[in-house]
Amino acid sequence: MNLEKVVFGFFIVLAATLNFGFFLGDIDRPELHHVYELAAALVVSLIATALKFGDRTQIGAIHLATSLVADLQLIAAAVTWAVAVHVTGEGMTASVTSSVVSLSGGALFANVVSVILLIVETVMLRR
């Protein structure tokens, strides 16, 4: 067993699960989508990206790309939240909530691709 692989897999799956947790629930109800979950998903996603740095293989490059997509989507969601709550003072209305959640939904898709890649890589290695 390789500790590096454990840490790597842990963060990729955790990024996907946290993202999923935030995404789950009716899209326009702010009480079902807590901002702490979004923050946790963003931080774990960033860590997962950093873990993928420096892998020169083809699959490593795709890994990095999907992670960067997830980061971008989550950062966009966080910025939307910050603008709505602090800049315009609009608060978490139904429309703001649904745009934040749908952005995180995009990130979830990227994270699922990451997890699939992880599984493919594991199956390919057969060790």
Next chain:
Amino acid sequence: MVNSTFFLVLRRMRAPIILLIVLYAISVFGLTLVPGVDGDGNPAPPLSFFHAFYFISYTATTIGFGEIPNAFSDAQRLWVIVCIYLSVVGWSYALITLIALLQDKGFQNTLTASRFQRRVRRLKEPFYLVCGCGETGGLICRNFDRLGQAFVVLEKDELRVEELDLLDFKTDTPALAADASLPDNLLLAGLQHPKCRGVLAVTNDEQANLAIAIAVHLLAPKLPIIARARSPSVTANMASFNTDHIINPFERFADHLALAVAAPERFRLIELLTSLPDSPIPAPHRPPRGHWILCGYGRFGQAVAQRLQAAGIRLSIIDPTAPGGDERIVGDGTEAGTLIAAGIADASGIIAGSDNDVNNLSIAVTATELKPDLFVVTRQNQVANSALFQAYGPEFAMVPSHIVAHECIAILTTPLLARFLDELGRRDESWCHALVERLQTLCNGLTPTVWSIRLNASEAPAARLSLMRGRAFTLAEILRDDSDRSRQLPAIPLLVERSDRIHLLPDGDFELAAGDQLLFASSLTTLNRLKLTLQNANEIDYVLDGKTHSGSWLWEKIAGIR
């Protein structure tokens, strides 16, 4: 390569970046949990994520705006103390890692190699790949530079490469400290670059030269390779896979010496034509026939003995191990006793040919003291000892690195010269003597530059156009001075090659044709002027017909009307 540098940085920076993300996350999370206080001192809700991230961002980067948006509660201040120390640790770790990476030897090598590769890839003109930049390679590089020929250097010794950077070459010369015997490094240095014209394997290491020769033969079969070899086994090995030119300095010098004994004028001619261009004319060597003493019977001694005996010279050999020869004496030759025993009294020449420079000088000095009119040939192994050898002033000095460098440059810069030298074998001494006299007076005491040009669209467009349009010209016509056509340029046409037929020393009435390849001997200045004549349409019009028009279309029309 650029990519790999980038990935290397990313890989090394992985840990500090993750640490920073974690520290930021902890700090921000903490701030969103700790209760705050409002302007009146009443408890207030904690900071939101947005404010917390804003505060940590300017605190962690030590910008520090103060407690914004509101003054903090004591609980918040307690947590912020922790955050400040955490972030300082995180940033210092990241910076230290980055600095360590920049100072890392491996990382610097990657950077240098990628820069070198970029420079080689950008080369637009034809270049040669010089492997090994020791004494021989250095001499070759300097002369390439003087002739304006581009080249790329691979040298194992890092110090030598740094010295090379300090020599201010006119041309932009990429140089890399790497082992040229590794194929990867040869590829890095542009072995398969479309502009690579040839490879020179002139390192000090026999096996490395062999490895380079075979790598070039397999990876770039069409490229000519010139390799230096010292031992017969390596020479035979290189010849076995058709290495284009193998230069064995010992055998080459022995050939020269034997030729100088047998046909001094022809040797003098070859010496003038193959010496480094624009250097002072070397003093003529006239080694006498008769009885010679050879000190040292190693690889050099054997090569010399074999050829001198064939030229009809009686040899006495002095060597610590004393094998064959007409007479054999055991010893070094550095003491008077052995030299007298070898018959120095009736000898006409001596060759100090051991592999030790000090011994060679000692032999030479002892011999001249015993018999002042002796013809002395010395072998100089280290260029560093040049001052000593110059102070002694032997009649004939053999410096291996010079021999290799001269031959490389002669072969590479003018392939036609090799054909001319082949033809020389069929000429007699008086013919050679006449040409030597002309060459010696050609460039004011300097050696002539031997160069070739083909009358085709790329090398001499103006001359070719003139010939194609029916304005045929002779050699004498084209050799007129381009600033005053009543004078002749001081250049000697050595050879004209037309569809594989060779015309040796063509005279002034020789009619040129398009596609001819010409071999000239002249000074560098004359070279440039003659090339200008052959390449510039206005110049050739003036030189041939005395016309001085500018070549503009309008002016030609007006001149036509008048």
